[in-house]
Amino acid sequence: MHILLIEDDTLVGGGIRTGLEVAGYTVDWATTGEDARLAFQALASDAVVLDLGLPDEDGLMLLRDWRAAGNDVPVLVLTARDAVTDRVTGLTAGADDYLLKPFDLDELTARVQALLRRSGGRAGPVIHHGPITLDPNNRAVYRHDHEIELTRREFALLSKMLHARRGIVSVEQLKDSLYGLEAEIESNAINVHIHNVRRKLGHGLIRTVRGLGYRLGDADQIDGERDT
Structure with a gap:
């Protein structure tokens, strides 16, 4: 964020x-x-x-x-x-x-x-989406109550997507959330972070909206096959 x-x-x-x-x-x-x-x-x-x-x-x-x-x-x-x-x-x-x-x-x-x-329309700090739980106060992420280790930018990306709920988040918005005005960002940096979050938490968590960006997947589809 x-x-x-x-x-x-x-x-x-x-x-x-x-x-x-x-x-x-x-x-x-x-x-x-x-x-x-x-x-x-x-x-x-x-x-x-x-x-x-x-x-x-x-x-x-x-x-x-x-x-x-x-x-x-x-x-x-x-x-x-x-x-x-x-x-x-x-x-x-x-x-x-x-x-x-x-x-x-x-x-x-x-x-x-x-x-x-x-x-984001929420009363409490902890965010739940299907089997995924994000606790911003403790900077912890869980999948089926099992803690998953994310890097700082992976955590920021997940937080951005969860706060957006089902809204589409553009690549530029993700760059701002993860890097701000920081210079010399690799052209594929966001794709790499998306791939890593999918690999760790489930491929169905983040969906690609071609030409627009990304959105959260349906909560009941996150447990599909993970990226390899």
Whole structure:
């Protein structure tokens, strides 16, 4: 899952980025409103962590513009503005959650996870799909209650597909979730990760939609023959 972090304080931003990456997310970090706008257009982010006090513009302007354009990506606002009117303004502008500085990194990570759950239409953190169970808090994956070891990017790919439910996920969206703006990605990298997840968890888990991307297979068809 990809998180766009927008924070101009290098110490705070570095801590947030490290914490979210430890939790298994791919993070791209912008320090100005201009860079944030460019990154937002270039990436298919699953959530945004937005500081309001940017050096070149108020973060609320970014948020209002995104909402006016019809983009419903979940946004967690970070700010030192602690007045009730400030919080009301942020939520009215389209924020999904609001966290005051200073904050605990574990709480921020938990709030991001909650935003992603709500956007995926789920109440709890654990995701079930047929014999597959994904526990994001413990970064564990099970097939018929047997834990399966996945690499960081395989885990990210599976998480992206499960959050999308039966929606089609394009190759570009998968690249953003797994790599962000990281350069020099092998042309067949996504195909390799898809193959490995199918091999470990069942060929029927991820279906190819030719010309469009991938989607989850039916829950009752996952136990078919695995890739070799």
